[in-house]
Amino acid sequence: MITPSALTVTQVNTYIKSLIDEDINLKAVIISGEISNFKNHYRTGHFYMTLKDDKSSIKAVMFSTANRRLRFMPEDGMQVIAVGRISVFERDGQYQLYIEDMMPDGFGNLNLAFEKLKQKLSEEGLFDSVHKKPIPECPMRVGVITSPTGAAIEDILNVLGRRFPLAEVVFKGVEVQGVNAAPSIVNAIKTFDELKAADVLIVGRGGGSIEDLWAFNEESVARAIYNCSIPVISAVGHETDYTIADFVADLRAPTPSAAAELAVPDMREQLAYVRSVRLFLNDFMQNKIANERNRIASLINSKSFVKPADMIKSHRQYLDNLILSCESSAELNIKKHRLEFSSLVGKLDAMSPLKVLSRGYTMVTKEEKVLTSAQCVQTGDELDLYFADGNVRCEVK
DSSP, X not given: OOOTTXXXXXXXXHHHHHHHHXXXXXXXXXXXXXXXXXXXXXXXXEEEEEEEOSSOEEEEEEOHHHHTTOSSOOOTTOEEEEEEEEEEXXXXXXXXXXXEEEEESOSOHHHHHHHHHHHHHHXXXXXXXXXXXXXXXXXXXXXXXXXXXXXXXXXXXXXXXXXXXXXXXXXXXXXOSSTTHHHHXXXXXXXXXXXXXXXXXXXXXXXXXXXXXXXXXXXXXXXXXXXXXXXXXXXXXXXXXXXXXXXXXXXXXXXXXXXXHHHSOOHHHHHHHHHHHHHHHHHHXXXXXXXXXXXXXXXXXXXXXXXXXXXXXXXXXXXXXXXXXXXXXXHHHHHHHHXXXXXXXXXXXXXXXXXXXXXXXXXXXXXXXXXXXXXXXXXXXXXXXXXXXXXXXXXXX
């Protein structure tokens, strides 16, 4: 029998889970360990495993929604770095790691820092599509932030000059590698933003190792891109290279050359479009003019233009017939209403009290009220007697 102060197992597990879930240090953890007891649950697609080192182990699960992004298949004995959160599986009362991303170990501290910052900024919403600004269709000023000596600026200028030479290129040379690279890039982005010096901004450099590209993985650069009011296209490295700047930028280009192509339209395509529109408008106006000419010719050849006098005569005859019809209809209506009036007058005359008085009858009133009985009269009353030709007043004796 359970006493009133006792807790159920479920209550205990739920309480412990709430404590762990509220611990901010356990919401985003990066764990290095060896995989053991790996199971691929083929029916659900989930991965179940244990991560261990030489002293301890922890249960882990990676759901199918997360593991389908993996570029390798985990197996027992593999050293990995797992990114996820710690929580409690209430049914068994067991805490475990819920893995959201995983990679083979050996990437080093830079990759760990990359994943940690990526997760942090993602949770803050800096990568959300709702914050992405649209790239203008026809920018007249293209800002470029990159090294003044690298191949990237040459590639960008060549593509911009070929595709859309009408656009003005506003260039700001920066350091793209080393300890001063990130502050240099941040200052350049802020300068463009404050001066509104471009319609679209290309920020990038050529390819290299993760160390070479690290300036574009700095938090300060990511926040500068996010806060910039000018749409930013990231162009860092080669097609397979990804940096934090790529995730936070409004548009990611795989190479600097591709960034230039995405930044401006192809003038040849624009000219071809203008020519096609001009041809369409020319054909449209020619057809319109031809149709109007045919309509005018039809009007000129119509009876109204060829023999206007006949049309006038025809309309006059129609008007005369209309007048005669109106006059005839009016006369019939007058006759009809006269007969109805005469009938009503006859009925009113037949019902007139004067007709009755003319036959020798009188109408007696007392105080302007018609008397219909002798009982209404007393001696001394003054009565008015109305005849057909006048009235008299008398006193009752």
